[in-house]
Amino acid sequence: MAETQIKNMEEFSAVSGISRPTVSKYFNDPDSVRHTTREKIEAAIEKYDYRPNIFAMNQNRKMTKNVGIVVPLLADPYFAEIARNLEQRCIDAGYRPTLFSAHGDPALETEVLENLRSMKPAGVLLAPLGRASDRRSLEKFVEDVPTLIFDSSVEEFGIAFVGSDNFQFTSHITDYLCRTGEPPCFFEMKTPANPNAHRRRQSYLNAMEAFGHEPQVISVDGEGWSFEEIGRLGGHEALSNKQFSTNTILCSNDRLAIGLLTACYEQGIKVGRGPEAAIRVAGQDGHPHSRYTCPPLTTISHDYDAVSMHAAEALFLAIDGHVEPWKSTRLEGKLILRDSA
Amino acid sequence: MAETQIKNMEEFSAVSGISRPTVSKYFNDPDSVRHTTREKIEAAIEKYDYRPNIFAMNQNRKMTKNVGIVVPLLADPYFAEIARNLEQRCIDAGYRPTLFSAHGDPALETEVLENLRSMKPAGVLLAPLGRASDRRSLEKFVEDVPTLIFDSSVEEFGIAFVGSDNFQFTSHITDYLCRTGEPPCFFEMKTPANPNAHRRRQSYLNAMEAFGHEPQVISVDGEGWSFEEIGRLGGHEALSNKQFSTNTILCSNDRLAIGLLTACYEQGIKVGRGPEAAIRVAGQDGHPHSRYTCPPLTTISHDYDAVSMHAAEALFLAIDGHVEPWKSTRLEGKLILRDSA
DNA sequence: GTAATTTCTTTACGCGCGTAAATTTTTTGT
DNA sequence: ACAAAAAATTTACGCGCGTAAAGAAATTAC
Secondary structure, three states: OOOOOOOOHHHHHHHHOOOHHHHHHHHHOHHHOOHHHHHHHHHHHHHHOOOOOHHHHHHHOOOOOEEEEEEOOOOOHHHHHHHHHHHHHHHHOOOEEEEEEOOOOHHHHHHHHHHHHHOOOOEEEEOOOOOOOOHHHHHHHHHHOOEEEEOOOOOOOOOEEEEEOHHHHHHHHHHHHHHHOOOOEEEEEOOOOOOHHHHHHHHHHHHHHHHOOOOOEEEEOOOOOOHHHHHHHHHHHHHHOOOOOOOEEEEOOHHHHHHHHHHHHHOOOOEOOOOOOOEEEEOOEOOOOHHHOOOOOEEEEOOHHHHHHHHHHHHHHHHOOOOOOOOEEEEOOEEEOOOOO | OOOOOOOOHHHHHHHHOOOHHHHHHHHHOHHHOOHHHHHHHHHHHHHHOOOOOHHHHHHHOOOOOEEEEEEOOOOOHHHHHHHHHHHHHHHHOOOEEEEEEOOOOHHHHHHHHHHHHOOOOOEEEEOOOOOOOOHHHHHHHHHHOOEEEEOOOOOOOOOEEEEEOHHHHHHHHHHHHHHHOOOOEEEEEOOOOOOHHHHHHHHHHHHHHHHOOOOOEEEEOOOOOOHHHHHHHHHHHHHHOOOOOOOEEEEOOHHHHHHHHHHHHHOOOOEOOOOOOOEEEEOOEOOOOHHHOOOOOEEEEOOHHHHHHHHHHHHHHHHOOOOOOOEEEEEOOEEEOOOOO
């Protein structure tokens, strides 16, 4: 690295021997300049360690290279994991991702979108809070910014939706449970955070009917995003009152299942699929933590990789101007058999 | 809101009746203008929904209002939780926080800092990867940007360090375990990710000596940040080989403990403090998930609130120019008694 | 009420880069 | 080798705001 400190593109253009507009063009898209020119510029970048001022860059460009990634709750490893995936894909595609979390709070979600707007993002990958989201501010946002909705759909907002096929999820795992033991009861939140839960309940009802079993849904109280605690408290109540009509419980999601497992433990109820176990518990999501519960949780897992790939690709296409009608992509999950069911 | 769309500060200055330089002053610091002026401006903001262009703002200011928050692994709920805390404090103090994760990768950590630099942040709250961090790039970074190190200290880098008192952590919980049963063995990673682990081991050795017990450290293999899996695999090996000389195991951190609990489960070993339990297991960190293990994990918890408060305050003071000699603040943890020990 | 002080206005320039237009140079096709 | 096409250069302006300087206006002090 040379000792002369380059402070702007003008100076850089001088030392690199390439005119400033061409240098500017290069930074906008390295492939847009001739191969030999590109090499000269990159040699100079290497030598002088020059990087253009991103604020000055973004000020004039109508479209920046910024991409916002918004999740409802970053403290949930599921969202952390998918956000990590998306982040990497954005970087690989030459964008500058920025991570945001609504922390379970609708007001914060609105605020985050408000702030995002001022970053003039080329696009946004948004997993909405769901039921609690402020519909009007979401609507206003997606009008102005190319937004791909993932994880949980909100009407036909944005350019497309990419998520998991909740119907497949639940029917698949219900099928498994029915084939390997007593048919499952369904354990869920009474007022779930997002519409995925409704689909899963409906799919459970459908599947049970198809198999000729009597469905039983236990809906527990609880607001907010403390699913484990809701599952634990609700589980205690349901267990104490003997609300489960069979020895098998399918939870609406893994976090609820984790709470339920804790409740079972606290009541001395042995969970598993062995003969000595009293009940079987299964979850849904393939939560990063589900491997380490006791017993390890049988679940049906999101295809993290596929979801993030489809979501990112769809957004990048839209940014590049490939307009397509709104589309919903729902990917299948994979059953993960462990000891809990 | 009026229908006229204000597109820059010039226009806003016209409709608000305040000159542009004064409006600019207001956005730089609302308290720097006269009370009556401030009200006029804020009324106009409300009416016209104007927000200054952040790129243009940041371009000329030598110091922005940006604050970077960098953690080693956002998928770890511990870091997610503390990041959330810090984020909120930054917002409350009028800064614009941006979240970054090194995702356990030293190269990514360096890259994140490189990108952060171009955001000209007023300051950075950095929890380094630790042992794996690239010392030289950290050093270069903290020279240029006011950086507060938290969670895991790296020499005397940055403006200060704020974290937990690992010596107090381990001596406190070791004391508890000794008083309530057999003295603990210490379960850790052979090559831990950060220096906190070394302090904890040392503190364990000190405490055991003080109590007149023979210490026993079991160090398990494993690289990276998959602590649960490392704990599980190492736990299996240690349990099979009967390496634990007492019935009590203190883990270097909660994630390791969670893995160990899974190993115990998989070997049919009952964990708890009751008479029917075979061993006791305790962790350290107060991991958000520790409440929901089976049995719920006895641990010693970081004071998340205090750590984030001290860290944020120290950074804000430094940004405001209060230069103080480098200082290390280590906060005590609180013992959380649960069923596992 | 007057002077001192604070705050605001006017004027003006610059930051670093995007980008458009006209021109020149280089590359490509045949 | 020559014309056509592609890419680079020169020139020039603008983006939205920070900020400095000088003077006018409003507030405060006494």
